[in-house]
Amino acid sequence: MSGRIRIVGGGLTGIMAAFEAHRLGWRNIELHERFDALGGVARPKVVSGAEMRDGCVYFGPQGDALVERLKAQGAAFETFDNRFGSLSLDGAGKRVFTWDFGGPAVDCASLRIARPAGDSLADRIAAYPSPIAETLAEYCRWHLSADLAAVHGDAAIPLAINRVYPASAETPALVALKASNEWADELYGVPRGLSGRTANVTASLPAGGFTALFETCRRSLETLGVDIRFESLISPRQVMAEHAAGDTVVWAANPTPLFKPMGLSTPSLVKKSFFTYVFEADFDGPCPVYVQNFTAKGDCFRAYLYESGGKTLVVAECVREADLRALPGEIRGLLSGFGSLKTGALLHSGAQPRWIYHSRDAIAGLGQLRTKLTERFSAAFVCGAWEPYGKSAKLAEVDAALAQAWTAPAAGGLALTG
Secondary structure (H helix, E strand, C coil), X not given: CCCCEEEXXXXXXXXXXXXXXXXXXXXXXXXXXXXXXXXXXXCCEEECCXXXXXXXXXXXXXXXHHHHHHHCCCCCEEEEECEEEEEEECCCCCEEEEECCCCCEECCCCCCCCCCCCCEHHHHHHCCCHHHHHHHHHHHHHHHCCCCCCEEHHHHCCCCCCCEEECCCCHHHHHHHHHHCHHHHHHECCCHHHHCCCCCCEEEEECCCHHHHHHHHHHHHHHCCCEEEECCCCCHHHHHHCCCCCCEEEECCCCHHHCHHHCCCCCCCCCCEEEEEEEEEEECCCCCEEXXXXXXXXXXXXXXXXXXXXXXXXXXXXXXXXXXXXXXXXHHHHHCCCCCEEEEEEEEEEEEECCCCCEHHHHHHHHHHHHHHHHHHHHHEEECCCCCCCXXXXXXXXXXXXXXXXXXXXXXXXXXXX
């Protein structure tokens, strides 16, 4: 299919879709972005030459498919030692730090595990022994303030509870169970230092920061002839009304506006906003580094320390608007397992809705939406990997759909319902 391809959304998914479309052979490529620059939610605000990042975002090591694809377009990356940890409570309520493990460590000796009875987050949590299940349920209620039976089980991944370390269990027995039981491997984890796992020892960040990465992408796309249209808030009805035979659409933006035009009810969503605070910092430990808070105490669920613009910065991601008198102490406590932190001036604060914790209704609705789009438009409408959380999974899904669209016969115009 060699007609026009229109990509809606100029975040990382849309950018990579444009590069892949050009590689496959498309030459009439439009990329529509509602803001005045590429990057979407991953593009940080810049204050006094430093990036105010809203969370812990990084890429895989050298050799990672996404990294290598971006390097081929002129981007440069710097590899770093991937250091992280988590803070949990033991059975007596004492704070326990776990190095090189990003999930919760629960004071539990039992390795009992069951296949989840359903697809909800509540079902997934109930598959664990009761000490773990009770801890996870408390954490999720603190983090989400939602009915866990209505949340899809895949939300465990962005919640960072997809694997739990039963800290009182015998490590050899745990390793053996993971090797022999599919669901034990899915639900249990072992800290990197105890398991000998080396897959995530290193990671990478774009040299010069995310702003430089997205500017490199913009220049490369323009060199390839991609028509980038900034401040272009394009609706599904407009896309379809202007659609001609042989055209392809990639919807790399939020899919919510697609439901009504396709004759479907918009599903109920898990509505959650996070508050972020970026401070100048002085730290004597490793950098970058992040720590997850699974104590269900305080406001901050993750602290991430990084360097930008010649400064060391720390961002606190919070489940609610934070008490700024208490927040610096919370951050120091989280990072104390790695070093001593002094926080300086507050440089930036913000609040953002996050559409990363899918409800069961949303997952079912997205499945119905995909079916409707396929029935009506065949391969000419490429969905933007809406369900997966990881960057690599998104890349693989969109790549496969684009390959299918490229080899499919040209379809007619796209009619809408309603």
